[in-house]
Amino acid sequence: MNYAELAIMLIQASALVMISPLIAGIIGKFKALMQNRVGASIFQPYRDLRKLIKKESVVSENASFLFRAIPLVCITSMLLLAAMTPFIYTGVLAPYADVIAMVYIFTMFRFAMVLGGLEGGSAFGGMGSSREAMMSVLIEPALLLSIMTLSAITGAGFNITDISSSIIGAGAFAISPALLLAGTSFVITMVAENTRVPFDNPDTHLELTMIHEGMLMEYSGRGLAMMEMASMLRLTIFMALLGTLFFPWGTAVTMAPLDLAVSVVVIIAKMLVIAFGIALLESTIAKMRVFRMPNMLTVSFALSLMAMISLYVL
Amino acid sequence: MDQILTNNLIDIFAVCMLLASVLAMASVRMQPLIRLFILQSLFLAAFEFTVAYSQNEPHIYIMAAMTFGIKVLLIPRMLKYIMSRIKADDEMSLSLGIPGSILLSAALIIFSYYVSEPLIITLDTAERNSLVLSFSIMLIGMLMMATRRKAISEVVGLLMVENGLFLGAIALSNGMPFIVELGAFFDVLMAMIIIGIFAFRINKSFDSVDTTLLRRLKEE
Numbered sequence: 001m002n003y004a005e006l007a008i009m010l011i012q013a014s015a016l017v018m019i020s021p022l023i024a025g026i027i028g029k030f031k032a033l034m035q036n037r038v039g040a041s042i043f044q045p046y047r048d049l050r051k052l053i054k055k056e057s058v059v060s061e062n063a064s065f066l067f068r069a070i071p072l073v074c075i076t077s078m079l080l081l082a083a084m085t086p087f088i089y090t091g092v093l094a095p096y097a098d099v100i101a102m103v104y105i106f107t108m109f110r111f112a113m114v115l116g117g118l119e120g121g122s123a124f125g126g127m128g129s130s131r132e133a134m135m136s137v138l139i140e141p142a143l144l145l146s147i148m149t150l151s152a153i154t155g156a157g158f159n160i161t162d163i164s165s166s167i168i169g170a171g172a173f174a175i176s177p178a179l180l181l182a183g184t185s186f187v188i189t190m191v192a193e194n195t196r197v198p199f200d201n202p203d204t205h206l207e208l209t210m211i212h213e214g215m216l217m218e219y220s221g222r223g224l225a226m227m228e229m230a231s232m233l234r235l236t237i238f239m240a241l242l243g244t245l246f247f248p249w250g251t252a253v254t255m256a257p258l259d260l261a262v263s264v265v266v267i268i269a270k271m272l273v274i275a276f277g278i279a280l281l282e283s284t285i286a287k288m289r290v291f292r293m294p295n296m297l298t299v300s301f302a303l304s305l306m307a308m309i310s311l312y313v314l
Numbered sequence: 315m316d317q318i319l320t321n322n323l324i325d326i327f328a329v330c331m332l333l334a335s336v337l338a339m340a341s342v343r344m345q346p347l348i349r350l351f352i353l354q355s356l357f358l359a360a361f362e363f364t365v366a367y368s369q370n371e372p373h374i375y376i377m378a379a380m381t382f383g384i385k386v387l388l389i390p391r392m393l394k395y396i397m398s399r400i401k402a403d404d405e406m407s408l409s410l411g412i413p414g415s416i417l418l419s420a421a422l423i424i425f426s427y428y429v430s431e432p433l434i435i436t437l438d439t440a441e442r443n444s445l446v447l448s449f450s451i452m453l454i455g456m457l458m459m460a461t462r463r464k465a466i467s468e469v470v471g472l473l474m475v476e477n478g479l480f481l482g483a484i485a486l487s488n489g490m491p492f493i494v495e496l497g498a499f500f501d502v503l504m505a506m507i508i509i510g511i512f513a514f515r516i517n518k519s520f521d522s523v524d525t526t527l528l529r530r531l532k533e534e
Binding site: 302303 | 319322325326328329330332333336337340342412413416417419420423424427443
């Protein structure tokens, strides 16, 4: 690994972190435009974060040291994942960028959030935590299976760099039913994992529907800023994974400057398309009832199971 | 077009049909169910078009056009007309829960892979995938007919079985003789009309299209 490669990996990991509030802002703007509103500026999430960091953090009397530690755990696990995610170049900073480790770092993040929701001792936090735990049980097998299908398609093993470069190398041969099924399953888990509209509404604090916001209820100031940043980063990482693992064409495999330039343009286009898709979904579909969620997640699991079967039987 | 790309496209359209079937098993309302049927028929038409292109068979082009005309445009309109005439409510009643029916359909897919394994050895790689998928779509359609109680959702199940049948016929032998296909399309239309009349009659005598009511004898 030479210095130029290292520099590019560093740049892509930090770019991922830097643009994640922008992505949240862009999704908000798309949604606003679809609903005939002017909407907030796409840089609004940056301003919100700056405001939150300046404010004082209030901690409940009942909370233990865990309450303060959990935002750090959340933001650290997401920064770790940012170092494992290919964005403009298929190489990544983390030497052991393994897909199974990745799925379980996502699970660690959820576990920390659930504990944080319970720590505050409020009824909302407990409710949000119990719902998140239910979702987590259903999301995990689907996510794991869909990502493992990817590594099985090309027989590239579990390393993220190997997976995306071997799918690019396979060209049209890789556009197979298995990739499509696993991709659809991944999109459903992406929406569920990031608690977006059919599963949860990120904009409201309505007690009946809250999952994610319920767990953040007791946080304020710097802690809340870290939790919000971690959630936005999680969405960006999922979008980047969809763009570079499931549909990786255009991402640079070599260090050639032309490839990298093309890759930057392509990834910006992909992120905009995915953001538009999420906004379209959120503007056209109503939120599901909590007890309907297992249905959709079972579909996601069945799809990735089908992807796996179609690989091994055919 | 590249041979690999057309083969992949054929596979992808067939898989999208299966995807529509699985999503149809997950839907609890009539309108999305009909929309998914339209989607599945659209993928069938695209599948037929791609097969016609790669095999250079002109009569499959006609079939693709007929699939589009009859299954994408005509039959959904008839279904919506029946629904508005009998004022059926949008909610459909299930005799098996959604997660259960989806896991059962996944099991049916595995089963159809298992059953057709001795058959697909003798076929070439391009279309054996579609055969297995056609088995799965037919079995899932039958499962839908068995576990949904409203007459309309049972009709959609039947139509999905029919879609699977066409997929299999084209995958195996580039379609049946043209006159048979014409007959099959005519049959589907006739079946739709008869089923529509039945639905009106069931609705008239029971004030509902729930077919479980038909099991009860009228004069006890």
